[in-house]
Amino acid sequence: MENFSTLIGGIAGDGINEAGVTVGRLFSRLGYHIYMYYDYPSLIRGGHNFSLVRASSHKIGTHIDQVDVLIALNQETLEKHKGRLKDSSFVIYDMDKVKAEGQKQKGCGLPVSQILKEEGALPIMRNTCILGGFCKVVGIEWAILEDVLRKHIPKKLEQNLQVARRGYDSAVEFCRVNKLDMSALPIMTGNQAIGLGLIKAGLGAYVAYPMTPSSSLLDFMARSAPDFGLKVVHPENEIAVMLMAQGFAYAGIKAAVGTSGGGFCLMTEGLSLAGMAEMPVVILMGQRTGPSTGLPTYTAQGDLHFILNAGQGEFPRFVVSPGDAEDAYYWAGVALNMAWKYQVPAFILSDKSVSEGQYSFDMAAAGDPREESSLLWKGQGKYNRYQYTDTGVSPLAFPPKKGQVIKADSYAHDEYGITAEEPKITKDMNDKRLLKESSMAKDLEEYETVKVSGQGKTALLFWGSNKGVCCETAEKLGLKTVQVLVLSPFPVKKLKKALEGVEKVIAVECNSTAQLARLAGFFGFKIQDRILKYDGRPFSLNDLEAEVGRVLA
Amino acid sequence: MNPKDLATYAKNTWCPGCGNFSILSAIRTVLAEMDGEGIPIENVVLVAGIGCHAKIVDYMNVNSFYSIHGRTLPVATAIKLANPDLKVICFSGDGDSLAEGLDHLVFAAKRNIDLTLILHDNRVYGLTTGQYTPTSPQGFKGKSTPRGSAELPMNPLELMLVSGATYIARGYTHGLDLLQKLFREAILHKGFSFVDVLQVCVSYFNLYETYNKRTYEVKGNDTGSFEDAMKTIRSWNYDGGETPIPLGKFYQVDLPRFDQVFPGYEQKAVDRDAKISEILENFI
Numbered sequence: 001m002e003n004f005s006t007l008i009g010g011i012a013g014d015g016i017n018e019a020g021v022t023v024g025r026l027f028s029r030l031g032y033h034i035y036m037y038y039d040y041p042s043l044i045r046g047g048h049n050f051s052l053v054r055a056s057s058h059k060i061g062t063h064i065d066q067v068d069v070l071i072a073l074n075q076e077t078l079e080k081h082k083g084r085l086k087d088s089s090f091v092i093y094d095m096d097k098v099k100a101e102g103q104k105q106k107g108c109g110l111p112v113s114q115i116l117k118e119e120g121a122l123p124i125m126r127n128t129c130i131l132g133g134f135c136k137v138v139g140i141e142w143a144i145l146e147d148v149l150r151k152h153i154p155k156k157l158e159q160n161l162q163v164a165r166r167g168y169d170s171a172v173e174f175c176r177v178n179k180l181d182m183s184a185l186p187i188m189t190g191n192q193a194i195g196l197g198l199i200k201a202g203l204g205a206y207v208a209y210p211m212t213p214s215s216s217l218l219d220f221m222a223r224s225a226p227d228f229g230l231k232v233v234h235p236e237n238e239i240a241v242m243l244m245a246q247g248f249a250y251a252g253i254k255a256a257v258g259t260s261g262g263g264f265c266l267m268t269e270g271l272s273l274a275g276m277a278e279m280p281v282v283i284l285m286g287q288r289t290g291p292s293t294g295l296p297t298y299t300a301q302g303d304l305h306f307i308l309n310a311g312q313g314e315f316p317r318f319v320v321s322p323g324d325a326e327d328a329y330y331w332a333g334v335a336l337n338m339a340w341k342y343q344v345p346a347f348i349l350s351d352k353s354v355s356e357g358q359y360s361f362d363m364a365a366a367g368d369p370r371e372e373s374s375l376l377w378k379g380q381g382k383y384n385r386y387q388y389t390d391t392g393v394s395p396l397a398f399p400p401k402k403g404q405v406i407k408a409d410s411y412a413h414d415e416y417g418i419t420a421e422e423p424k425i426t427k428d429m430n431d432k433r434l435l436k437e438s439s440m441a442k443d444l445e446e447y448e449t450v451k452v453s454g455q456g457k458t459a460l461l462f463w464g465s466n467k468g469v470c471c472e473t474a475e476k477l478g479l480k481t482v483q484v485l486v487l488s489p490f491p492v493k494k495l496k497k498a499l500e501g502v503e504k505v506i507a508v509e510c511n512s513t514a515q516l517a518r519l520a521g522f523f524g525f526k527i528q529d530r531i532l533k534y535d536g537r538p539f540s541l542n543d544l545e546a547e548v549g550r551v552l553a
Numbered sequence: 554m555n556p557k558d559l560a561t562y563a564k565n566t567w568c569p570g571c572g573n574f575s576i577l578s579a580i581r582t583v584l585a586e587m588d589g590e591g592i593p594i595e596n597v598v599l600v601a602g603i604g605c606h607a608k609i610v611d612y613m614n615v616n617s618f619y620s621i622h623g624r625t626l627p628v629a630t631a632i633k634l635a636n637p638d639l640k641v642i643c644f645s646g647d648g649d650s651l652a653e654g655l656d657h658l659v660f661a662a663k664r665n666i667d668l669t670l671i672l673h674d675n676r677v678y679g680l681t682t683g684q685y686t687p688t689s690p691q692g693f694k695g696k697s698t699p700r701g702s703a704e705l706p707m708n709p710l711e712l713m714l715v716s717g718a719t720y721i722a723r724g725y726t727h728g729l730d731l732l733q734k735l736f737r738e739a740i741l742h743k744g745f746s747f748v749d750v751l752q753v754c755v756s757y758f759n760l761y762e763t764y765n766k767r768t769y770e771v772k773g774n775d776t777g778s779f780e781d782a783m784k785t786i787r788s789w790n791y792d793g794g795e796t797p798i799p800l801g802k803f804y805q806v807d808l809p810r811f812d813q814v815f816p817g818y819e820q821k822a823v824d825r826d827a828k829i830s831e832i833l834e835n836f837i
Contacts, residue, residue: 186836247631400595
């Protein structure tokens with residue numbers, strides 16, 4: 001397995017995220033799979049930001065602690081990440097800002113500030129300059145960098161090229177990264193993949209109030225709106241967001257919303273309305289470290305039970321937790337289909353790692369989230385919005401329908417949609433709504449709601465963003481992996497089958513109370529061990545290997 | 554169409570003498586008339602919050618979305634954005650729109666979206682049996698304020714005027730002709746229209762005598778003038794004093810609307826696959 005890790009660090013405002021993606025694109029063109037972790041504090045200028053870009057000959061979804069090349073735009077980067085350097089690592093730095101004396105690893109200082117001054121370039125071009133140097137250091141041909149810059153730099157291209165070229169010419173070659181035999185894959189965040197999956201499955205409107213780590217989906221949807229005829233609304237708060245999604249649904253437009261924990265708290269009254277009024281809505285819930293404001297720009301998996309139980313009363317919901325961009329694309333589409341086939345809220349439960357991590361994306365491997373048809377009213381007789389059926393799903397109609405009346409109701413109601421408080425109707429309608437859950441569960445038997453790889457008597461059990469790190473650790477150590485993709489309706493049968501012959505189940509989660517293990521325990525599964533991380537940072541491959549080693553010792 | 558055609562089988566549970574009956578009667582009359590005038594009834598969608606006012610949607614055989622407390626306008630906004638051909642009318646209460654859902658009200662006015670909101674302003678929480686609301690006079694002895702509410706009332710019309718509503722009026726449930734006239738104007742108005750209806754709660758705050766004595770219809774006011782409207786609106790501040798209470802249309806102007814400016818790109822039959830491939834290509 002070929003592996004190459006690069007860290008680029010600087011202050012917020014240095015364009016560290018974009019610089020990391022550029023490194024990813026360079027390796028993509030050399031035929032590598034990419035995973036990028038982007039670490040940033042909650043501020044706009046200053047602070048310490050870094051992108052950790054890992055390139056591999058294999059599909060990856062996690063980072064490793066050590067780096068092959070460290071790119072330091074400031075002194076802090078070098079000081080903070082010294083521990084990641086191996087004897088064979090190489091350090092590239094802005095010699096006008098960073099003192100690297102006494103460093104035992106090889107390195108190369110570039111006169112970045114001087115080059116920028118001579119070229120009359122803006123400070124933001126520091127990263128272009130140093131990436132020029134990076135290409136020379138790792139033996140990436142100038143033509144490849146030029147291709148990436150020409151494609152992705154929107155402003156002052158010629159000057160950027162000039163600055164990059166001078167960085168390239170000022171550096172020395174340290175190694176030559178092997179070219180692999182794979183065509184370049186697109187690189188995208190989990191949020192972008194969610195956006196495309198929703199669009200693929202027929203999304204018509206996206207409504208959101210900005211909140212990390214979901215905001216980038218709002219930005220992406222707003223940018224993509226003209227291409228796909230989307231209605232994108234950013235209203236006064238998350239309460240309005242959740243209600244607007246239902247106004248769209250009532251009028252026949254497939255809508256999704258996006259938020260994180262605090263915003264979702266405001267959405268819960270609207271969520272319960274969607275349960276009662278049977279309004280389809282998709283919710284991207286991007287988890288971050290809580291409680292409350294917590295660590296706004298860091299990751300966690302602390303909201304599983306909140307999502308499973310949010311909203312007063314009992315009503316079915318679909319919950320899926322994608323583990324990378326390919327899962328995100330496919331399952332976002334499935335979530336939209338489930339919402340509309342069963343007229344329920346459908347959650348895409350993501351976290352900062354999946355939502356903002358960058359992944360190589362292979363459409364063929366992801367699967368096709370094709371738009372499925374909803375149950376529509378055939379236009380015969382009198383329309384009843386909440387008609388009883390064998391599946392619990394009532395046919396949909398949208399206004400205007402001549403001669404018909406379409407009534408949605410948050411109160412307990414009869415089939416026509418008029419408020420009713422009689423005990424029989426109350427119970428029958430409750431049963432009707434719950435019937436949709438069993439119909440949906442049956443439908444989901446056709447889907448890979450639990451994904452298994454490898455074999456053995458020890459299994460890593462996980463959900464969401466730990467997919468990459470668990471799969472790679474398990475492969476190295478010869479363990480089985482069991483990824484629970486759909487968390488509601490809980491895939492009991494599939495999980496039972498997945499754990500057949502397994503004697504030791506180790507739950508790996510980014511929370512402090514093992515929420516998936518608790519959920520599985522509720523359905524009678526025995527989870528022997530738990531590996532939990534809740535410091536806001538995702539597991540690195542080294543972290544998990546060490547932890548699994550400890551558990552198995 | 555006969556207004557009676559717009560009735561449903563739902564049993565009416567308002568108290569005898571409730572001002573809501575007048576609102577129900579007026580809206581049925583207006584919508585039935587409009588059906589014959591190019592606004593077909595199937596194009597009308599009613600949205601209600603929660604409270605005594607909201608039961609009106611159960612009594613109207615018209616498309617409706619019976620929403621939750623304070624949340625009429627977000628639902629209505631999206632319905633309008635989804636299909637601009639629909640006439641969307643919100644029924645809300647003073648607790649509903651001025652307390653629980655005030656944020657949405659201010660934003661609907663700010664957007665000047667083409668919706669109508671009819672405020673059943675009885676100045677008391679009826680369904681929860683008698684607490685003070687944002688429009689109750691100071692000193693109102695409700696169940697949550699047994700020694701009298703400490704707050705001054707809010708003047709919702711003043712708030713609507715400064716927030717950007719483009720049609721502002723006040724009606725009273727005794728006076729069906731005026732009520733119908735105002736409803737009709739508000740619904741036909743292009744932009745955010747707000748009708749404050751002094752609707753009496755006979756059980757918890759019976760103001761019939763006060764209103765019968767003090768209300769008067771404004772005449773000759775310049776409805777295109779912000780200053781004139783403000784003057785009329787501020788002439789009564791929902792206090793409990795002897796001040797005359799103006800009724801009628803106070804303000805109406807024609808300004809750009811959210812539903813015109815909003816880039817609600819038509820969901821074209823675009824080749825989604827081709828566009829997605831294009832985006833993916835740009836991610837390389």
